[in-house]
Amino acid sequence: MLNKLQSLCGRREKLADRKWRMKIINVCFIFLLNYYCSTIMDISSWDGTISSSDFSLATRTFADKWKRLDHTFPPWSWVACTKQPWVASHEVQGYLSLENICLLGLSEEDHAEGSRTEEETGCSKEEEPIDTATLVQSFGREVHFYDFHIVYSTSYRVPVLYFRAYCSGIMEIEVTYGVSKNECIARKHSNMGGQPLVLDEIEKDLPACSAKVLLESKWTFITLEEHPYLNRPWYKIHPCGTSEWMKLLFLGDSALAKHGVAMKHYLVSWFSVVGQVVGLRIPFEMLNDSN
Amino acid sequence: MLMEAQKYVWEGAIPLQIHLHESEVTTFPPPPPALILAPRIGYLPLLIGLIKPYFSSALPPGVDTVWFDYKGLPLRWYIPTGVLFDLLCGEPERPWNLTVHFRGYPANILIPCEGEDAVKWSFINSLKEAAYIINGNCKNVMNMSQSDQVELWRSVMNGNLEAYQRVSSKLKLGTVEDEYAIKMNLSSVKSQQGTGETEATGQVKTGRIPIRLYVCSLSEDFDDLEDVPKIDIWDKISFINRPVEIHKEEGKYFTLHDAIKAILPEFFSEKTLMESPSQGGEDKMNFPSEDVSGRKAEEEENVCEVLETSCTSKAEIRLIRIQGIEPKLEIPFSWVVNNLINPDHFLHICVYVKVPNLNTT
Numbered sequence: 001m002l003n004k005l006q007s008l009c010g011r012r013e014k015l016a017d018r019k020w021r022m023k024i025i026n027v028c029f030i031f032l033l034n035y036y037c038s039t040i041m042d043i044s045s046w047d048g049t050i051s052s053s054d055f056s057l058a059t060r061t062f063a064d065k066w067k068r069l070d071h072t073f074p075p076w077s078w079v080a081c082t083k084q085p086w087v088a089s090h091e092v093q094g095y096l097s098l099e100n101i102c103l104l105g106l107s108e109e110d111h112a113e114g115s116r117t118e119e120e121t122g123c124s125k126e127e128e129p130i131d132t133a134t135l136v137q138s139f140g141r142e143v144h145f146y147d148f149h150i151v152y153s154t155s156y157r158v159p160v161l162y163f164r165a166y167c168s169g170i171m172e173i174e175v176t177y178g179v180s181k182n183e184c185i186a187r188k189h190s191n192m193g194g195q196p197l198v199l200d201e202i203e204k205d206l207p208a209c210s211a212k213v214l215l216e217s218k219w220t221f222i223t224l225e226e227h228p229y230l231n232r233p234w235y236k237i238h239p240c241g242t243s244e245w246m247k248l249l250f251l252g253d254s255a256l257a258k259h260g261v262a263m264k265h266y267l268v269s270w271f272s273v274v275g276q277v278v279g280l281r282i283p284f285e286m287l288n289d290s291n
Numbered sequence: 292m293l294m295e296a297q298k299y300v301w302e303g304a305i306p307l308q309i310h311l312h313e314s315e316v317t318t319f320p321p322p323p324p325a326l327i328l329a330p331r332i333g334y335l336p337l338l339i340g341l342i343k344p345y346f347s348s349a350l351p352p353g354v355d356t357v358w359f360d361y362k363g364l365p366l367r368w369y370i371p372t373g374v375l376f377d378l379l380c381g382e383p384e385r386p387w388n389l390t391v392h393f394r395g396y397p398a399n400i401l402i403p404c405e406g407e408d409a410v411k412w413s414f415i416n417s418l419k420e421a422a423y424i425i426n427g428n429c430k431n432v433m434n435m436s437q438s439d440q441v442e443l444w445r446s447v448m449n450g451n452l453e454a455y456q457r458v459s460s461k462l463k464l465g466t467v468e469d470e471y472a473i474k475m476n477l478s479s480v481k482s483q484q485g486t487g488e489t490e491a492t493g494q495v496k497t498g499r500i501p502i503r504l505y506v507c508s509l510s511e512d513f514d515d516l517e518d519v520p521k522i523d524i525w526d527k528i529s530f531i532n533r534p535v536e537i538h539k540e541e542g543k544y545f546t547l548h549d550a551i552k553a554i555l556p557e558f559f560s561e562k563t564l565m566e567s568p569s570q571g572g573e574d575k576m577n578f579p580s581e582d583v584s585g586r587k588a589e590e591e592e593n594v595c596e597v598l599e600t601s602c603t604s605k606a607e608i609r610l611i612r613i614q615g616i617e618p619k620l621e622i623p624f625s626w627v628v629n630n631l632i633n634p635d636h637f638l639h640i641c642v643y644v645k646v647p648n649l650n651t652t
Contacts, residue, residue, distance in 0.1 A: 154534065244428070
C-alpha cells in the first residue's frame with residue numbers, strides 16, 4: 001500500500017509541490033496507523049475477546065476519555081510492571097489503576113448520586129463522633145476506600161476488574177483523637193487498618209442488584225484471588241462470562257454491526273457494565289464520544 | 292485410555308511431618324508431630340480433618356482458622372500440594388516438615404479458606420479457566436449437572452482416576468493428540484498397556500494448552516540442589532499464567548523446550564537444545580515412559596543438569612520440574628500435557644532461575 005502510494009507520488013512529482021506530497025504520505029501514515037493500531041472486528045465472527053495489544057491501546061482511549069469527560073473521579077493511571085522480566089516482551093505488563101475512592105453508603109440515599117471522592121466530600125472529617133455500639137453495627141456508614149485495577153487476563157482474553165476495600169487510616173486517627181476511648185474499639189480499628197475488608201462488608205457498599213447476584217452465586221461472581229502483579233489477595237469480578245456479554249452488548253448496536261467493532265472502544269463499553277457492579281458509573285458522554 | 296504416567300501422578304503422595312506451631316502449644320510435653328501422606332494432586336486444607344485430632348487437645352481456646360507454613364512461608368492452599376513441594380523444596384525433603392497453625396490467619400497475605408467448599412470452588416474455577424482456554428468458552432463446566440460436579444470433586448479428593456475420567460470426559464476438554472503415542476503404535480509392537488487404547492487418538496484436538504508457570508528467581512549461586520536457598524517470601528516467585536499454542540511442523544515434535552521458550556523466550560538463544568537434535572528417535576521415544584514408570588513419580592534423585600541457556604542473557608534456567616520429575620526438554624510437549632496435567636487441566640511447571648546478583652559490579 002505504501003509502495004503504491006509512493007509510486008503515485010513519484011508520478012506526480014513534477015506537478016505536485018513538496019507540501020502536497022508530504023500531505024499524501026501523512027494521510028497514508030495515519031490511515032495505516034489507524035488500521036494497525038485499532039483493529040476493527042467483524043461483529044458476526046467476533047468472539048467478544050480482545051487481544052493483549054488491543055487491550056493496551058484500549059486502556060489509553062479509556063483513560064483519556066475518563067479524564068476528559070468524568071470530573072467526579074481522579075484519572076486512571078497506567079502502572080507499568082517489570083515484575084516478570086522474562087515474559088515474552090510483546091505481552092502487556094501492567095494495569096490501569098484508580099485508587100483511594102471513597103464509596104459511602106452507596107446502597108442507601110447516595111445511590112443515585114454514585115460515589116464521591118475523598119477530596120470532594122471530606123466525609124471522614126465530618127463524620128460524627130460515634131459510640132461503640134453504632135460503629136460496630138453500621139458498617140454502611142463507615143468510610144470505606146476502594147482501589148480498582150483493570151488487568152488483562154491472558155486466559156480469558158478480556159479485561160478483569162480487581163478491587164479491594166479497606167477502612168481508611170483516618171478512622172484510626174479519629175480513634176486516637178478520642179472519639180471513643182473504648183479500648184476494644186481502638187483495637188478493632190488498628191486491626192482493620194491494613195487489612196482488606198471481607199466480602200460481607202463490601203457487599204453493603206454494592207448496589208442492590210450486585211448484592212443479589214452475589215448471594216445467588218457466591219463462588220463464581222466475585223472471587224478473592226491473588227492479584228497477578230501484586231501477589232496479594234484482591235477481589236475480582238470473575239471474567240468467565242465477559243466475552244459472551246461483550247458480544248451481546250456489541251451485537252445490539254446497529255452501527256457496530258455495520259462498521260465493525262473498533263477495539264479501542266472496547267474498554268469503555270466493558271466498563272459501562274462492570275463499573276456498575278461496584279457502583280461506578282461512567283457518564284453517557286463517554287459512550288457516545290467517538291473521539 | 293489410562294495412561295501409565297498419569298496413573299503415577301494420581302497415586303503420587305508426599306509424606307508430611309506436621310508440627311503444631313510452638314505459640315499454640317498449651318500442653319507439656321508438646322504433642323508429637325503428625326505423619327500424613329498427602330496426595331500430590333490434593334490441597335492442604337483437605338487434610339485438616341485428619342490433622343486436627345492430633346492437636347486439638349493441645350490448642351488454646353478460640354476459633355480454628357487453619358493454615359500451614361514451611362520455614363516461615365505461609366503456604367497458599369489453592370496450589371496443589373505436589374506443586375508446593377516441587378517449588379519450595381529444591382532438594383526434596385522427606386518427610387516434608389510443615390508447621391500447622393490454628394490461630395492468627397495472615398489474611399492480608401493469604402487468601403482465607405472457608406473450608407472444603409472454598410477449595411472445591413477454587414478447583415472448579417481453575418477448571419473453568421482451563422476449559423475456556425481450550426474451547427473458547429466454559430459452558431461445559433458451567434452446565435455440569437450437580438451430581439457430576441459432586442462426583443468430579445469427590446474423585447479428586449479420593450484420587451480416583453477412573454471416576455475422574457468418567458466425568459471429565461463429558462467436559463470435552465479433549466487432550467491434544469499424543470504424537471508420542473501414535474509413533475509408538477506405528478513403529479513398535481503394541482505396547483503392553485493392552486486393549487483399551489486403540490480408540491485413543493479420536494479426541495477433539497485443541498491448540499491452546501493451559502499452563503501455570505511458577506518461576507522462582509534466586510540470586511545466590513548454588514551448585515547442588517541441597518544448597519538452594521530457602522524461599523521465605525512469595526515475592527521471589529513469579530506466577531505466569533500463559534496458554535501455549537502447540538505449533539506443528541512437518542516431521543518435528545513440538546517439544547517441552549518449544550513450549551517453555553514460547554513463554555520465557557529471554558532464556559533461550561538459537562542454539563539451545565543441550566543434546567543435539569540429531570539424536571536417534573528411538574532414544575527420545577523411550578525416554579518418557581522409562582523416566583516415569585521406572586521410578587516413582589516423585590523420586591528425583593538426579594541432580595539437575597545445568598540447562599544450557601542463552602549465553603547473552605545473564606539470568607539462566609537451572610531447573611524445570613513437573614510433577615516431581617525433571618523432564619528432558621526434548622520430550623514431545625503433547626506427552627507432557629497428556630500425562631502430567633493436574634485434574635484442573637492445568638499443567639503446573641516449576642522453574643528455578645538463577646539471576647545475577649546485582650551487588651556485584
